[in-house]
Amino acid sequence: MLHPSTIQLLRFHFSLFLLPVYLFAISQVPTVDFTKAIIIFIILHFLVYPSSNGYNSYMDRDTSPIGGLKNPLQPTRQLYRITIIMDVIAVLTGLLISIYFSVGILLYILASRAYSSRQIRLKRYPVIGFLTVFIFQGALVFYITYIGTNPSTDLYAPILPCIISSCLIAALYPLTQIYQHKEDKDDGVTTISYLVGKRGTFILSMCLFLGATFLMYLFFTQRHEMNIWFRYLLIMLPVVLFFLTWMRKVWISEKEANFKNSLRMNVIATLCTTIFFVTLILFKP
Template sequence: MTFRTVWLHLRVPFSFFLLPVFLFALSQSESLRQGTLDWGRVAVIGAVIHLLLYPASNAYNSYFDKDEGSIGILETPPPVDKTLFYVAWVLDLLALVIGVWIGWPFVAYLLIYGLISKAYSHPIIRLKKYPIASWLVIGLFQGGFTYLMSLQAIDALPVFDMLTFRPLLAALLCTLNLLAIYPITQVYQHEEDGRRGDLTMSRLLGVRGTFLNTLIWFTLSLAGFYAYFRGETVFWLLPVCLLPGVLYFLVWANRVFRDERQADFRSAMTMTLLAGTGLNVFFLFLLVLTDS
């Protein structure tokens, strides 16, 4: 495999869509509020998660799936070989080595997440074949679990400090967002997943059901954020930031309900990009407001 092929399958830009979880945790950091935040530590944690852990998971998934149709941010994935398998393991091991500097709870997080991501793709276990289990695993681990461990690592807190109301509520909101968004990223892959025998959540729900699922969980998430911010003014920045994504979703859903063939790769990526950008902008605003 060429360097370019490996790089494409790492899908590093795809980590952008998961960045809001980390930014949310950073915005809720007590160290940030107190003006004692170690920005070097924050940079290392963010880089390990988004430049090593997530790309390793993407590479491992690509190696075992050997997709021929559109997947992730790749409209036409190039062929893979064993090189990608080794690259995934090297990135995972590098993440663990660097993680030791952050702390053992962070290492434990990296190890657990790495193993879960491998169970998701590996043919012996392949959680991906089980629609509800894989949906919940993705929602929990890319959402709530990552939020809690990011917050713990940023502030170097005792792990049990995460098991209190506000951190757990924030983690739940991250999970709700993933439960809403994840199936919509699978909606154009039904034929490809069917060829491999994977009954994904989107295939189980059907095309229209996938859109209804997104609407339901997103509405619950928005209500949860209103409760989390206690209805304060800052909350209203969230629907404003998400407005482009919401409008696109509604227009796209209208097209899809008329013709299911409109549930295509480019539309799904556009919607995911708009939603991810909206969340990133909101949490960056929140970060600045908290720091000021």
């Protein structure tokens, strides 16, 4: 019988915040193997991401709000065992896709463990922790999804979308840390958000989002698809408006840098990017 805290701390719903990278990769594959696409979706969103969430919660033992949870329960040893089982299943199931995909999943899991583990704890280093998320949640996930759903045995994947994926993930990442400065510092963790400050967090996220937008422009102009770039700008408008409104509030009072607003930012950004990437899939030439 699973303990209530085990189910809660796996945070299956939080995995949806990483859905856009998967959808972006699917949208760029010339001919998608939909059977493999479904298997990859299950591996990522029902095994790898929840396991990563659970392992992080087991190591952190948070008592204050964390990503997607306002009142986290305390983990039990069962959670740790479940994460190991999920990881093993993910790597073995990945072999149904290819050995390369399975190795990619293993690399993601190892990076996730190194990020959270008390022995290594990459997250306590602001730049290294940031780069770990930038590379593995963005570019690596795009890459393994792309080669995994592509019937071709070629291991090539377009570089620009990999970097765009990393920029989009990295733009939101500091905003998920902005309300946890004290808790993280008490735990010996110096996040990128703490390093640059609350105002600096918004500036950093803005630069990353603008970088992603510029790379989108380069990517779609190279393919003579400027109409898609304009579609991107239109769909992302609610994200920009909420971001600027929230930033203005934090400039007036840093109390506005709280869990509630951070969650809203995540939901709006995820919803809008998901809609955009779904349109790319539905209206693929």
